[in-house]
Amino acid sequence: MxxxxxxxxxxxxxxxxxxxxxxxxxxxxxxxxxxxxxxxxxxxxxxxxxxxxxxxxxxxxxxxxxxxxxxxxxxxxxxxxxxxxxxxxxxxxxxxxxxxxxxxxxxxxxxxxxxxxxxxxxxxxxxxxxxxxxxxxxxxxSPDSESGSDTGSNSGTTAGNVSGNSTPVPAPGGSSDTGTSSGSAGNGASGTTGGQSQLASINGISFSDNRLIVAIDGTTITKVSKLTGPDRIVVDLTNTKFSDSFLSGQPLNSAGQGLLPVTGFPDVKQVRYSLFSSNPSTVRLVLDLNYSKGYQLLNAGDGLVIVDLNQDSSGPATSPGGNGKKLVVIDAGHGGQKDPGAISITGKYEKTFTLAVVLKVQELLKKEPDIDFVLTRSDDTYPTLSDRVKIANDLNADLFVSVHGNSAVATATGSETYYTRPDSIELANVMHKYLVEATGLPDRKVRQKSLQVTRETKMPAVLLEVGYLSNKNDEALMYDDAFQERVAEGIVAGIKEYLGLQ
Ligand SMILES: [Zn+2]
Structure with a gap:
């Protein structure tokens, strides 16, 4: 044994x-x-x-x-x-x-x-x-390596998380958007209208960098309407359903609606989503706005539908990173009820730690004029490992950074950086240098390991195990705001050095 x-x-x-x-x-x-x-x-x-x-x-x-x-x-x-x-x-x-x-x-x-x-x-x-x-x-x-790394490299299990209390999806505010949609209609993207046989399916919904990003398998037909009283943008995706993996990670409430809270972007209160109609199968997403706001719809049939509030439709359409800026994808490990990650020595979740760090990274990246970024999750939801990989690959990102906390015996302590493919070694070395400096924890080195998110992404990709949640000292630091901020600064500094943006 x-x-x-x-x-x-x-x-x-x-x-x-x-x-x-x-x-x-x-x-x-x-x-x-x-x-x-x-x-x-x-x-x-x-x-x-x-x-x-x-x-x-x-x-x-x-x-x-x-x-x-x-x-x-x-x-x-x-x-x-x-x-x-x-x-x-x-x-x-x-x-x-x-x-x-x-x-x-x-x-x-x-x-x-x-x-x-x-x-x-x-x-x-x-x-x-x-x-x-x-x-x-x-x-x-059992842990599959001496490092005790907790990052599962497969997402194929059908087993659910065992942890107890369920967090119900908060009830959406406001009335349902069944009313007539006046206002400017968005451009419908290409797509065949033939039958229901081949429905597109939604694998992920996220909001980051003032963009709603919907990850989709298949071709969807998009219609966007801007409504007032209250201000909102309604996105209807026809010929589309939620994938099973999406629903298991982000279940709809008893009224058939889901909610994505949005923080840090003053334009938007929240995003609601539901299966609006079953014939034809139509998913409706509603961005509840704090005030009227223009948008740019992107549906290039590349697996992503993006509603970008950074520019309105009068401007030229650019996808993230398509404007000469570098595009980075930041992944907060674990999430949702399905995958809380490791549980710390005082009973806190890894998913909470990873999200806290990533949201701090987001705040720093917002200030970087030459970097566009997308978060794989910005709240307590669970995109599957495949979803995370797909987001980065579909966006053709320049690099991918996944943030985790480790867990093993109580004495294990320190920071590790993982990569899988040789083209990620340089990124791993740069990121690790800043990670160890930021944490001040023992240097547990750059390590190669086959992890799904670093293996199947097509750009340089690393997974940071910031410290050990199972270690008393590491853990106390990891839930400390100032420590998280230092780690976030280290991550951004590493990204900038690697991209030559210093
Ligand atoms: Zn983890």
Missing amino acids: KKLGFLAFLFFFLLAFPGQGQAASGATHIKLDGREIKLTKDSQVQEISGSVLVPLRVIVEELGYNVNWDSKTKKISIEQGGNTLDLTLNKKTAHVNGAKIIMPAAPLLKGNITYVPLRFVSEQTGLKVLWDNKLKTAFLT
Whole structure:
């Protein structure tokens, strides 16, 4: 079981939680790196209030760790290979090698079985955890490299995230835009009108650099209207639907609408989207504006529909980067309910860290006259890894930078920069120099690894593991505003040096 041992044990221990009520009839499963772990009838995986729970005893039997249970103090101490984990029944505080960790719920004892919520552990240990509700199976994947890098390089799993509370899509403000659309109609782009057989599908919706960007497979017909009272721009995409992967990452609410909050761009309040009509299948996007604003529609049939508020339709149409400026794509790792990323030593999400840094990068890039930029996400949503790659490739970007936080054993600390293809080495070296300088953390070097976003993009591409969320010191810094700002400045400085824009 390689080095996985103790981590796996921690994981299993913490995975558990008392269940009132067994999981519904039917067997549940745990697969560790593809290998099924036997569960007895009364030690099934349980789902309670959205959390996935696994009994400790099974795991103890499976892995054979040294466990001390003090029934007086209700303390559970687990040791393996010099690592210790201390838990107390009914208390949310645990210690891993002396470092305090707060769990979302306290361990509980039921019969002889100790249970702890999964979410806390999931990536505390470096294990990837996915719960497939259909198969009633918890899939555990051990880290695939010594670095403990958490960046999955595949997006093919159908397993959903196990973490508990769901964040409902906020209800859209304002009335639905079913009214008559007066005002200037946008230019319809090319596209055949034949039947519904070949619907285009939307893979991603994002708003960055004052542009609405819709990533689409297939050909769509666009109609844009500018409406008043309140001011808004309505974009209808005919012959178009939402892709399944989009809907699983950015689900619509019960009214069939989704919402993309917009911050940092004074023209726009928010973006709403819905399936406006099923015959013909039409997706409607509404940009709720703070005041009347011109726009430029771009639908060149290249996989992106762009509504650009930086210029109105009287000006020449330019796509991002098509104006002599360099175009960079900045990717905040993970996102949405589907993929919170690693969970930090104090229970914070990696996705929150990555977004915070990227939004700071955005603010800095806005001031750069020679750089255009696109964010793969600007809020808590989950574009798939393929979507992120597609955005960069469709835009023919000059470079791609993905921001992540690492997770492994508690002692691991420092900054790493990953690349995959040889044409990215120079970018990796430049970015790493600025990253290490900005973080002040140990230099864990530039490393080559096959990661989807650095492998399948067609331009120089790097993935920054800024620091270790599993390390007390790194983690405290990583959620510090001033530290994030320094990292953002380092990223922009690296981009500028690489592009020769200093
Ligand atoms: Zn990550």
